[in-house]
Amino acid sequence: MTIETKLTPGTNAATGHPSPRRRPLPPLPHVFLDWFQSKGWAPRDHQLELLQRSLDGQSNLLIAPTGAGKTLAGFLPALIDLYQRPKWKPGQPHRGVHTLYISPLKALAVDIKRNLETPVEEMHLPVEVETRTGDTPSHRRQRQKLNPPDILLTTPEQLALLIANKDADRFFSDLRYVIFDELHSLVTSKRGHLLSLGLARLRSLRPQMQSIGLSATVANPVDLQRWLVGQNVGDARVDHAAGLITVEGGAKPQISILDTAERLPWSGHSARHAVGEIYQTIKSARTAILFVNTRSQAEFLFQNLWRINEDNLPIALHHGSLDVGQRRKVEAAMARNALRAVVATSTLDLGIDWGDVDLVLHIGAPKGASRLAQRIGRANHRMDEPSRAVLVPANRFEVMECKAALDANYLGHQDTPPMRPGALDVLCQHILGMAVAGPFREDDLFEEVVSAAPYCELDWDTFKRCLHFVATGGYALKTYERYAKIKRVENSDSAVGEWRLTHPRIAQQYRLNAGTIYEAPAMTVRLLRFVKRDGKGIAATRGGRSLGKLEEYFLEQMVYGDTFMFAGQIVRFEGIRENEAIVTPTVSKDPMVPIYAGSKFPLTTYLAEHIRAMMADPESWHELPLQVSQWLTIQTRKSVMPKVDQLLVETFPRGDKFYLVVYSFEGRLAHQSLGMLLTKRLERARARPTGFVATDYCICVWGLDDMGALLQAGKLSLAVLFDEDMLGDDLEVWMEDSFMLKRTFRQCALIAGLIEKNHPGKEKSGRQVTVSTDLVYDVLREHEPDHILLQATREDAATGLLDIHRLGDLLARIKGQIIHKNLKEVSPLAVPIMLEIGRETVVGEANETLLAEAAENLISEAMTV
Amino acid sequence: MSDSPTPYRWSLKARQKSKRVLGESKTLTLDDNLFMAQLQIQLPVPDLFAAASYRGTCIHAVNGEELVTDCSGIVYWPTHQMVLVADLHLEKGASLARRGQLLPPYDTMTTLRRLKHSLDKWHPKSVIALGDSFHDVEASRRLPAQARDSLNEMMRGRQWVWITGNHDPEPPENLGGEVFDELRIDRLILRHEPQRDGDAGELAGHLHPKARLMRRGRSVRRSCFAASTTRMILPSFGAYTGGLNVFDPAFDGLFDARNFHALMRGDEQVYRIAAADLS
Numbered sequence A: 001m002t003i004e005t006k007l008t009p010g011t012n013a014a015t016g017h018p019s020p021r022r023r024p025l026p027p028l029p030h031v032f033l034d035w036f037q038s039k040g041w042a043p044r045d046h047q048l049e050l051l052q053r054s055l056d057g058q059s060n061l062l063i064a065p066t067g068a069g070k071t072l073a074g075f076l077p078a079l080i081d082l083y084q085r086p087k088w089k090p091g092q093p094h095r096g097v098h099t100l101y102i103s104p105l106k107a108l109a110v111d112i113k114r115n116l117e118t119p120v121e122e123m124h125l126p127v128e129v130e131t132r133t134g135d136t137p138s139h140r141r142q143r144q145k146l147n148p149p150d151i152l153l154t155t156p157e158q159l160a161l162l163i164a165n166k167d168a169d170r171f172f173s174d175l176r177y178v179i180f181d182e183l184h185s186l187v188t189s190k191r192g193h194l195l196s197l198g199l200a201r202l203r204s205l206r207p208q209m210q211s212i213g214l215s216a217t218v219a220n221p222v223d224l225q226r227w228l229v230g231q232n233v234g235d236a237r238v239d240h241a242a243g244l245i246t247v248e249g250g251a252k253p254q255i256s257i258l259d260t261a262e263r264l265p266w267s268g269h270s271a272r273h274a275v276g277e278i279y280q281t282i283k284s285a286r287t288a289i290l291f292v293n294t295r296s297q298a299e300f301l302f303q304n305l306w307r308i309n310e311d312n313l314p315i316a317l318h319h320g321s322l323d324v325g326q327r328r329k330v331e332a333a334m335a336r337n338a339l340r341a342v343v344a345t346s347t348l349d350l351g352i353d354w355g356d357v358d359l360v361l362h363i364g365a366p367k368g369a370s371r372l373a374q375r376i377g378r379a380n381h382r383m384d385e386p387s388r389a390v391l392v393p394a395n396r397f398e399v400m401e402c403k404a405a406l407d408a409n410y411l412g413h414q415d416t417p418p419m420r421p422g423a424l425d426v427l428c429q430h431i432l433g434m435a436v437a438g439p440f441r442e443d444d445l446f447e448e449v450v451s452a453a454p455y456c457e458l459d460w461d462t463f464k465r466c467l468h469f470v471a472t473g474g475y476a477l478k479t480y481e482r483y484a485k486i487k488r489v490e491n492s493d494s495a496v497g498e499w500r501l502t503h504p505r506i507a508q509q510y511r512l513n514a515g516t517i518y519e520a521p522a523m524t525v526r527l528l529r530f531v532k533r534d535g536k537g538i539a540a541t542r543g544g545r546s547l548g549k550l551e552e553y554f555l556e557q558m559v560y561g562d563t564f565m566f567a568g569q570i571v572r573f574e575g576i577r578e579n580e581a582i583v584t585p586t587v588s589k590d591p592m593v594p595i596y597a598g599s600k601f602p603l604t605t606y607l608a609e610h611i612r613a614m615m616a617d618p619e620s621w622h623e624l625p626l627q628v629s630q631w632l633t634i635q636t637r638k639s640v641m642p643k644v645d646q647l648l649v650e651t652f653p654r655g656d657k658f659y660l661v662v663y664s665f666e667g668r669l670a671h672q673s674l675g676m677l678l679t680k681r682l683e684r685a686r687a688r689p690t691g692f693v694a695t696d697y698c699i700c701v702w703g704l705d706d707m708g709a710l711l712q713a714g715k716l717s718l719a720v721l722f723d724e725d726m727l728g729d730d731l732e733v734w735m736e737d738s739f740m741l742k743r744t745f746r747q748c749a750l751i752a753g754l755i756e757k758n759h760p761g762k763e764k765s766g767r768q769v770t771v772s773t774d775l776v777y778d779v780l781r782e783h784e785p786d787h788i789l790l791q792a793t794r795e796d797a798a799t800g801l802l803d804i805h806r807l808g809d810l811l812a813r814i815k816g817q818i819i820h821k822n823l824k825e826v827s828p829l830a831v832p833i834m835l836e837i838g839r840e841t842v843v844g845e846a847n848e849t850l851l852a853e854a855a856e857n858l859i860s861e862a863m864t865v
Numbered sequence B: 001m002s003d004s005p006t007p008y009r010w011s012l013k014a015r016q017k018s019k020r021v022l023g024e025s026k027t028l029t030l031d032d033n034l035f036m037a038q039l040q041i042q043l044p045v046p047d048l049f050a051a052a053s054y055r056g057t058c059i060h061a062v063n064g065e066e067l068v069t070d071c072s073g074i075v076y077w078p079t080h081q082m083v084l085v086a087d088l089h090l091e092k093g094a095s096l097a098r099r100g101q102l103l104p105p106y107d108t109m110t111t112l113r114r115l116k117h118s119l120d121k122w123h124p125k126s127v128i129a130l131g132d133s134f135h136d137v138e139a140s141r142r143l144p145a146q147a148r149d150s151l152n153e154m155m156r157g158r159q160w161v162w163i164t165g166n167h168d169p170e171p172p173e174n175l176g177g178e179v180f181d182e183l184r185i186d187r188l189i190l191r192h193e194p195q196r197d198g199d200a201g202e203l204a205g206h207l208h209p210k211a212r213l214m215r216r217g218r219s220v221r222r223s224c225f226a227a228s229t230t231r232m233i234l235p236s237f238g239a240y241t242g243g244l245n246v247f248d249p250a251f252d253g254l255f256d257a258r259n260f261h262a263l264m265r266g267d268e269q270v271y272r273i274a275a276a277d278l279s
Helices: A030-038 A045-055 A070-084 A106-122 A138-146 A156-163 A190-205 A221-228 A272-283 A295-307 A324-335 A369-376 A396-411 A424-437 A442-449 A460-472 A504-513 A552-556 A605-616 A618-623 A626-638 A668-684 A707-712 A729-737 A739-752 A773-783 A788-799 A804-813 A828-836 A847-854 A858-863 B032-039 B092-098 B107-122 B145-155
Strands: A004-007 A060-063 A099-102 A129-132 A151-154 A177-180 A210-215 A243-247 A254-257 A288-291 A315-318 A341-344 A359-363 A388-392 A486-489 A498-501 A522-527 A545-551 A563-566 A569-577 A580-585 A647-654 A657-663 A689-694 A699-703 A818-822 B010-013 B058-062 B065-069 B075-077 B082-085 B126-129 B159-163 B178-180 B182-185 B188-191 B202-204 B209-215 B218-227 B231-233 B261-265 B270-274
Touching: A030 A070, A030 A106, A045 A060, A045 A070, A045 A210, A045 A243, A060 A070, A060 A221, A070 A099, A070 A106, A070 A151, A070 A177, A070 A210, A099 A156, A106 A129, A106 A151, A129 A138, A151 A156, A156 A190, A156 A424, A177 A190, A190 A221, A190 A424, A190 A442, A210 A221, A221 A243, A254 A396, A272 A288, A272 A295, A272 A359, A272 A388, A295 A315, A295 A341, A295 A563, A315 A324, A324 A545, A359 A369, A369 A396, A388 A396, A396 A605, A396 A626, A424 A442, A424 A460, A424 A498, A424 A504, A424 A739, A424 A788, A442 A460, A460 A486, A460 A788, A498 A504, A522 A552, A522 A569, A545 A552, A545 A563, A618 A626, A626 A828, A647 A707, A647 A828, A657 A668, A657 A707, A657 A828, A668 A689, A668 A699, A668 A729, A668 A804, A699 A828, A707 A818, A739 A773, A739 A788, A773 A788, A773 B107, A788 A804, B058 B218, B058 B231, B058 B261, B058 B270, B082 B107, B092 B107, B107 B145, B159 B182, B209 B261
Parallel strands: A004 A243, A060 A210, A060 A243, A099 A151, A099 A177, A129 A151, A177 A210, A254 A388, A288 A341, A288 A359, A315 A341, A359 A388, A522 A580, A647 A818, B082 B126, B126 B159, B159 B178, B188 B202, B202 B231
Antiparallel strands: A486 A498, A522 A545, A563 A569, A569 A580, A647 A657, A657 A699, A689 A699, B010 B182, B058 B065, B065 B075, B075 B082, B182 B188, B209 B218, B218 B231, B218 B261, B261 B270
């Protein structure tokens, strides 16, 4: 069923080159041809190819770089079909949605509507295009339900709500195409799992419906091809996958690594040393996007650029915490080409066209080759011109990472994250949604669910357990039968009963809690000119400007008078009033509280491999900046450089402690897990470890005993320490108590519908009603360790926060390959992580110790026996 | 040990079940001596500090009465060999299940098992539950047989007092125990909801206090006893009960600015932290 076509932009009709064709491509209706001609364009081969295959009734995946006319390709079959179908006559029932477009971002849906309206208006096509997002007013949603538009642009969350409706069948009665934009960014998350189940439902409603996936380049296109069509149906010998059309990238991007004249920092991620050089680079371009990895880096860089901005270049800031209004202003200014530079986080990674960007600066580690490629693609939307990019590593390890990513980029290697099996908490949510849509038979629903690619290997037993979880919580104790959300009602005319909602209230509850995105609770940050205080705190004051939102846990740790960077300025924390954090401007130049968390991606396996290879090959060091190659050379003299397959472990004393550093290059998440397990094992071996810190590149454990001496005396064995059995009982024991598991459980409990989301305005009021998920977790673990939700939590944590798979791969790889170097003092390679101690959070440090330190227990200790 | 009543002066507000009308807060004063005879209060333990049970506890005086705070979340009052516990919220799981949140149905048994563990440790002559012992008015009727048995067993041979709370304004059904809106014993007054302008010596629950300590960029949150020299608010004991930071406006007016302590519950120990060190 799979048809593969590779097209290069060189064979583009627009550029006039001849193209080898396998078969004649479909003629366009003259209205369309005229329109293309009026624009001075010609339809591109991939657009026509996709059209022909769609006419043949096939579902397809189109992989193309930005600027290749991907969106138009996706909509062309729909627009032509709509143009050719008979006119709707008054008196006929309203027609259902013809084409559904789903994008990961609300803003993208809105942007596409704008772009689509141009051809529709210019060709006078009889097509209604509308959006439906969380921002759509309820009267419009209501109207859309009664009289659906021809093309509906929406998000995955809205699709979940649309299908969980009694009228879904009517609403989608004329559904012909479903278009998924930026599919690569959707499929790997729980959001993608829910979306795949929604697609399975659409297929059940309209078996003739076709799907069209639009994606950037990915490592395994076949995963996406399978995702787009039904699995476990029909002939088992046939590979069920959508067709593939690949458009090769345009001109190779020109990428360079900033070769700084300044001293390269050993650690940190701020690139403070290179701010001057970054500024000069901005001046050389028309418009630049400066990508960073976290929001705090964005704030930091923005501040520092403005400090030296002698030419008053218009430089803006864009990240997810900023006030929406401010973000829109920046976006509008970008579109008008009124900016010279914008400092941005991943909020600008996707799709939307931001004017004439001709340079991308990537500050800090790229973390993944595909991610970097996508970001670089943001420069220049004309694909036959090369994009220009400059990578700015912030420390020495990042230099190697940038180099590796740069090689990968030239080689076109992809390291997008692998697909994971569908999450069970998502399935639970979907089952309830389907009951909201109407009564169902369990075997019918099962068949539908396993037709979704992420769930194709789900077994009947697990499905039943999810079903029972939705109905009564799925507990061994049957106390909740009378509170069941859904019940199986036996039908006289069929052998199998139907599951039905027990109460309409459940449907309402579902609608309020649907979705898979749950962010940490955030507070609005409001800037006031000055603040009046009374005895208790801030006196009631009005007005002020909202700067954006920050996580509660960050704000809660502040005390009055603390200064921090936010929304491009340094502000002073005044206090919290009615769920808002109040800040005032300050003249202070150095914020006291520098860091707030943002998304951090771990280093990909692919880049890690490259870095290991680079380090093991001194021949390649001349390609690195002198400071870095010297650093590596000194390492070979003072210690040793591990070969590609080897794992280097160094031990050395410093101050009153002994250190053990492991250079494993497996990314921060896997390293944190490894660090936890290592310290547990060292404890058991009585090596008295007292803490550890993990980075993307290595782990450092310290303690009171000389671990190096213990290893040399044979009292401690690295082979035993790093044995794979670490992932057995030790992991089990640790995971059970891990705060990360509790955090994951909370997510799962919210998604699966065990507990309800806090709704704005409702939170805090019902403190007696709020439930501590930590305590629920403890109780459940104690009584039903095999409960479906705990299973979901463990699976989730193993692939997510703990990265157990990667840790497993590491342990298998290094078996018999561990080399130990006992040193008298710190090695060059160890310096970066040594500098992180005290800066990075030390994971797992005993909370009790902190309490004990702060406690005034002396008196009571003296008094107790 | 003597069976004779203690020489302490008691005053109390008790309530007769039959006269209770929902929403009305009628109080009756019973004869002090009669009540004391019912309580059969024992004399204080002779040697306050001899028992191993005191390990890991914190002793805190409220209005001059020395109280022992235990990391399980209860208060032991040695003078009267009395255990005080707040906010059991029994049957909270089932109560939420009725409204569509199907939490694991094991909270009641977990709470009761933890309570039994505390009672086995302290062997109190009397137990006073400071209100919200049942999550809703029907909870005591709904109590599973196993939970009822366990509760009866704990109550056997002890004086047991249910102080009413906002969740359980009605006395529990068929469970026994005395029921009061509030109770004065020596220099202390026991009630569910703390009162801002009340007398000194208040022991209450209701607010589910928890405290947060920041050190070296890390934070620890624990449920706690919030305590000054004139008042103590007990942590909630129930298995599913969330907490409220002691700096939440709900605590306004109860403690003198930052001049109080959070006795934070560790795994095996209570940590006494000055409010000024909390955030």
